[in-house]
Amino acid sequence: MFDWLTDDQRALREMAVTFARKEVEPIANQIDREEKTPDSLTAKAAELGLFGLYTPVEYGGSGADMVSVCLVSEEIAKASPAFAGALTVQMVLCPKTVEILGTDEQKQRMLPASASGERVIAYSQSEPGGAANIPSHLTRLEPDGDGYRLDGSKLFCTQASAQTYLVMCKTKNHAGQEGYGCIIVEAGDEGFEIAPYEHKLGWRGTNTGPISFNNVRIEKDRILGDVLTGGIAHRAANHANVLAHAATSLGCAQGMLDRTLDQVKERKLYGKHMGDLQPVSYWLAESHARLSAGRALLYENARALENGTMEPGMGSVCKGWIGDTAVDICTKLLKLWGGSGIMDSTGVHRYLRDAIAKTVAEGASEMHYAIIANQLIYGKPYLQPPAA
Ligand SMILES: Cc1cc2nc3c(=O)[nH]c(=O)nc-3n(C[C@H](O)[C@H](O)[C@H](O)COP(=O)(O)OP(=O)(O)OC[C@H]3O[C@@H](n4cnc5c(N)ncnc54)[C@H](O)[C@@H]3O)c2cc1C
Known part of the structure; x- marks a missing residue:
């Protein structure tokens, strides 16, 4: 589905794949267990320019687009949904808010330091x-x-x-x-x-x-x-962030599917490959189908955001539906691990826990569904329906 990616977008995705595999994946369980991201990982992310990915070039960033942000967020989330989630706050929500609202002096004061990773903004x-x-x-x-x-x-x-x-x-x-x-x-x-x-x-x-x-x-x-x-006037920053956030939910569920596939291919039960058992094969196929649909939805809207054509409420569709779908996928796939999935040693239950946290952070799914419903009923993405 990605034959339309530009060379720059492809290169960024490759960079994120390598970073995720070499630097994030080996310590992803440690981050979860110790509840702390090592400074060395933050420094490597800064070195690669990840904090400034979505910040305009004139303020020290690389001015990449939302498709690139989603590609990078998805790849990193496959290894550590937690680290990817924290990154989107630094990469999108905070700098975009400053970019939208700030005077030139405020932007010069805050954005270059945020882009280089020296200044963490909450x-x-x-x-x-x-x-x-x-x-x-x-x-x-x-x-x-x-x-x-x-x-x-x-x-x-x-x-x-x-x-x-x-x-x-x-x-x-x-x-x-x-x-x-x-x-x-x-x-x-x-x-x-x-x-x-x-x-x-x-x-x-x-x-x-x-x-x-x-x-x-x-x-x-x-x-x-x-x-x-x-x-209120920086809502465009929230709209951008919900897409990046949805990308981390997508990567989270894809990371769980990738690990589960490896496990299923290895493991035999009752003299058969595990993948030949029902509902194992059904859940794998269904997860793949739902992730493919989520990916199409997300990147279509990431492109629309860049073109200024994203329809009202579609950020909420991505955040709400992809987030809840990721929880559902991780719940089912965790069962395929049997007791091993419940034990810390395999490091897979963190995917389900991260998927759940993502359905609350940056607005609970139900709140996003309320926005979608109000768009459908009243033609505007209200948080609350107007008084009758
Ligand atoms: C890991 C994590 C990180 C976070 N980081 C930040 C942060 O950096 N900065 C920050 O400001 N906040 C942060 N939050 C808070 C997060 O944005 C809120 O928890 C979230 O928006 C839900 O708000 P609430 O907790 O006040 O729940 P409430 O608003 O009390 O909602 C409780 C429940 O009611 C339902 N509900 C809520 N609104 C509606 C609605 N309109 N229609 C229908 N049902 C609804 C939902 O089921 C919801 O879960 C973070 C949360 C988490 C879990």
Whole structure:
């Protein structure tokens, strides 16, 4: 299906295949077990320019397109869905948000260092009232002299040990108008605290946890975009990120299928090749069919995003459906491993755990289905249906 790839896209995919096999795969179980990505792997990813893949050339990146981002994310996720997931936040969500909202000075200050991997940027929106339920959010930015003060707390911040945080919060400008903005917080800011991170079911290897702000001074140059709209006006970054995220779900399930195929080809049961047993052969074939469909869906939309022709709600179709399909595939294929699949030694149950985590991070599948349903019913990808 990839006969339309450009030479550059092919070369990037080959680079990702080699990186995944040589550098990521050998330590993928270790990342999961120790819940930590070794600095040496991060340094190698930086050396290959992966953090700056989607950042424009003028800001120190390589300006690759969404198809390339998905190819690279999928290949790395085959080896470690967890590492690939963390990479998309650094590669797509954070730099794209800065690119969309930032002034030239802010972009020059943040993007080259992010592209080189020197500056880790985190994205923080989730709160106890529901990550996407913005009206319930309590973190607030209030005017204070010629600047602002930030108070509140956030949950589930991935890369909670970053140097820089993009914080979405309720805002008030100096004229008293209210909105939802995007604020830059630096790790050393007085009043900013990172709570101990939580142990996770899946997507381990990144430290996801709560962060809080107690009267943190925010100068005007720390406001990204319009103070009243920045928290919403970068939605194109979320749309790009859900595709990259879907690519990691696809790679996750493909990685599970590849390992399961190796196991099935090796193993004999009742004097037969395992692959000759039902439902083994059926599940293998069905997984392959569903992954092929998911791949066609994803890359069609990655191309459409680049051309500006992606239809409303299609990012949610990719994120929701590919994510849930990956969980289903990993659940079935894990059964084909029998007891070995449950043991740590084979390292395959992490695929199922990572697949599940991916259906929640960057918006739960059900939220994405709500967006799709509202697009179908009301002709707009609303998060909530309009009042009757
Ligand atoms: C590994 C991981 C990393 C994360 N990293 C970050 C991060 O870096 N920054 C950040 O801000 N957040 C992060 N999150 C949070 C993530 O974005 C939220 O968990 C996710 O969006 C769901 O929001 P919630 O947890 O508030 O669940 P809730 O909004 O409370 O939803 C609970 C459940 O209700 C259902 N539901 C929710 N909304 C709808 C709807 N509209 N229609 C129908 N059903 C619905 C779903 O089943 C959902 O799972 C991360 C989460 C995980 C698991």
